[in-house]
Amino acid sequence: xxxxxxxxxxxxLAVARETALTHxxxxxxxxxxxxxxxxxxxxxxxxxxAGIYYRPGSLKATLCREGVAMLRQYCAEHRIPYDEVGKLVxxxxxxxxxxxxxxxxxxxxxxxxxxxxLDALALREIEPHAVGVGAVHSPHTAIADFPAVAxxxxxxxxxxxxxxxLSHPVRAVRETAGGVSVLAGERRLEFDRVIVCAGLGTDTVxxxxxxxxxxxxxxxRGEYYALAGKAKDLVRGLVYPVPDPRYPFLGVHLTRRIDGxxxxxxxxxxALALEGYSWRDVDLGDLARVLAxxxxxxxxxxxxRTGIREVAGSMGKGSFLRAARRYVPxxxxxxxxxxxxxxxxxxVDGQGGMLDDFAIDVHGRVALVRNAPSPAATSSLAIxxxxxGLASVLTS
Numbered sequence: 001x002x003x004x005x006x007x008x009x010x011x012x013l014a015v016a017r018e019t020a021l022t023h024x025x026x027x028x029x030x031x032x033x034x035x036x037x038x039x040x041x042x043x044x045x046x047x048x049x050a051g052i053y054y055r056p057g058s059l060k061a062t063l064c065r066e067g068v069a070m071l072r073q074y075c076a077e078h079r080i081p082y083d084e085v086g087k088l089v090x091x092x093x094x095x096x097x098x099x100x101x102x103x104x105x106x107x108x109x110x111x112x113x114x115x116x117x118l119d120a121l122a123l124r125e126i127e128p129h130a131v132g133v134g135a136v137h138s139p140h141t142a143i144a145d146f147p148a149v150a151x152x153x154x155x156x157x158x159x160x161x162x163x164x165x166l167s168h169p170v171r172a173v174r175e176t177a178g179g180v181s182v183l184a185g186e187r188r189l190e191f192d193r194v195i196v197c198a199g200l201g202t203d204t205v206x207x208x209x210x211x212x213x214x215x216x217x218x219x220x221r222g223e224y225y226a227l228a229g230k231a232k233d234l235v236r237g238l239v240y241p242v243p244d245p246r247y248p249f250l251g252v253h254l255t256r257r258i259d260g261x262x263x264x265x266x267x268x269x270x271a272l273a274l275e276g277y278s279w280r281d282v283d284l285g286d287l288a289r290v291l292a293x294x295x296x297x298x299x300x301x302x303x304x305r306t307g308i309r310e311v312a313g314s315m316g317k318g319s320f321l322r323a324a325r326r327y328v329p330x331x332x333x334x335x336x337x338x339x340x341x342x343x344x345x346x347x348v349d350g351q352g353g354m355l356d357d358f359a360i361d362v363h364g365r366v367a368l369v370r371n372a373p374s375p376a377a378t379s380s381l382a383i384x385x386x387x388x389g390l391a392s393v394l395t396s
Contacts, residue, residue, distance in 0.1 A: 004027075010380045165184065209363070272287055345371075360386075
């Protein structure tokens with residue numbers, strides 16, 4: 001079987017590896033960039049989520065818990081940096097206690113090990129410089145080098161006899177009587193099946209394949225600051241706020257990375273291009289398509305106040321500093337320096353709802369990963385096994 005994978009991020013490469021291993025398929029990965037993991041894989045904080053937030057029984061909850069175990073083992077086998085630094089979800093006021101308790105209940109329902117509910121004194125034993133009225137502690141939440149995982153997955157694909165064709169933008173996808181014909185760069189390739197794991201480019205490839213679907217990708221940029229100098233020593237692991245249950249974003253948090261840096265962020269502002277990593281990145285075509293989607297307009301009508309606050313906060317470090325000081329009050333403005341951010345491919349339905357769970361569609365010989373936001377990197381190996389295990393993906 002000849003299988004084409006569109007997208008050389010961590011999910012696409014994991015799917016390619018799994019397809020080759022379990023089906024003996026000849027796999028070809030296609031990507032327009034000159035390196036693997038160029039977008040969401042290479043622009044995230046590197047957190048290996050334990051599964052504490054997600055609705056029990058959802059794909060996110062199931063695949064996150066499976067994925068953590070698989071990723072930990074994979075990193076150990078290939079000597080990829082992986083460190084269980086632990087996470088505190090901190091309630092800064094008494095009004096957040098009910099939601100904090102709900103998070104602890106969800107974590108236990110999802111099988112997250114060693115979850116502990118801490119009071120104000122106990123949380124400072126974990127993070128001496130943090131403050132709050134209480135916290136949930138997940139000691140096995142980890143950090144890892146996801147770009148290194150992606151590079152290793154690409155080697156696995158090649159060692160299995162497959163190919164990773166970089167600088168090969170997909171220009172056309174057409175299902176034929178015997179398979180799927182793909183024009184990538186200047187090459188026309190023939191496959192028996194195609195699996196689209198294109199992240200921010202999902203809608204573009206879906207239009208080519210004639211299956212636009214019932215959701216669209218709306219790009220949300222997450223901006224970050226990093227702690228400078230000795231301020232890095234104020235955070236041992238991961239310090240998160242109690243999230244707003246109305247949104248799939250987790251709020252501004254403090255994140256120690258595998259390289260020793262400590263990030264403050266992200267916010268969530270709608271980007272002006274699918275790959276809009278800054279306010280200067282504007283693509284009028286992308287923007288017109290995003291705004292033309294009725295779901296985008298309904299989302300904006302419902303949450304415009306929050307959107308205005310996020311945009312205003314994007315203009316300076318003040319909002320980031322205030323958010324960080326709620327949990328680590330010793331921080332000052334001089335401790336925060338702007339650093340690189342990322343763009344999240346968030347699927348939005350026609351009613352303006354942001355899809356919370358992973359979503360995979362199958363249309364004939366073409367399968368599309370419609371929604372794979374965080375914890376997709378954590379879950380990548382389990383997502384791959386799930387997709388390849390769906391009878392409709394490789395046998396329809």
